[in-house]
Amino acid sequence: MAANSPRRKILIVEDEPSIRNVLFVLLAGQGCEGDVATNTDQALSMIRRNRFDAVLLDLRSAKQSVEQMVSAITELRPSLVGRVLVITGEVSDTSTLEILARGAVPHVPCNRIMTDLWGRLQTLLSFAP
Numbered sequence: 001m002a003a004n005s006p007r008r009k010i011l012i013v014e015d016e017p018s019i020r021n022v023l024f025v026l027l028a029g030q031g032c033e034g035d036v037a038t039n040t041d042q043a044l045s046m047i048r049r050n051r052f053d054a055v056l057l058d059l060r061s062a063k064q065s066v067e068q069m070v071s072a073i074t075e076l077r078p079s080l081v082g083r084v085l086v087i088t089g090e091v092s093d094t095s096t097l098e099i100l101a102r103g104a105v106p107h108v109p110c111n112r113i114m115t116d117l118w119g120r121l122q123t124l125l126s127f128a129p
Contacts, residue, residue, distance in 0.1 A: 008032045008053040013043040014087070015061040023056060023087075040069055047076050054083040 010027050014020040015038050027034040035052070037043035040063050043055070055073055059066060066086060074081045 009035060009051065011035050011037060011043060011046060011050075011052045011055045013037045013040060013055060013061050014058040015039060016058070019058070019087075040064060044072055044076065047073055047080070052077070052080065054085060055080060056085050056087055058087045 008031070010032050012020055012023045012027070012034050014023060014036070020036055020038075024034040024036065032053075035046065035050070037046050039061055040057075043057075046052075047055070057066075057069060057073075064072070070084050070086075073084055
């Protein structure tokens, strides 16, 4: 990212402090500003009040289904359509995987955050590689 480019602001929705901290540090290292919500109610309130370039949504932090949460986010901020990246643990629930695939919601498994996160964000935010 060029030195004079505005910093991208990313909302991290994660209830686990250690993962939240890793995400925050990874984003800062890439010149992005991270903001944190520990649950989906707080996240929706923040999205209502602030502008974000993308949302990293932990699947387990969501009180609602992924489909409902992504819908609520994009209803509040249409600019976030296609800019929600779901962070998943080991997903064995086939209906959750089908929802992610059907909605074309990109996701990164927790065990691949370090290797996959920045590439996924580049795609979502249309950064040049």
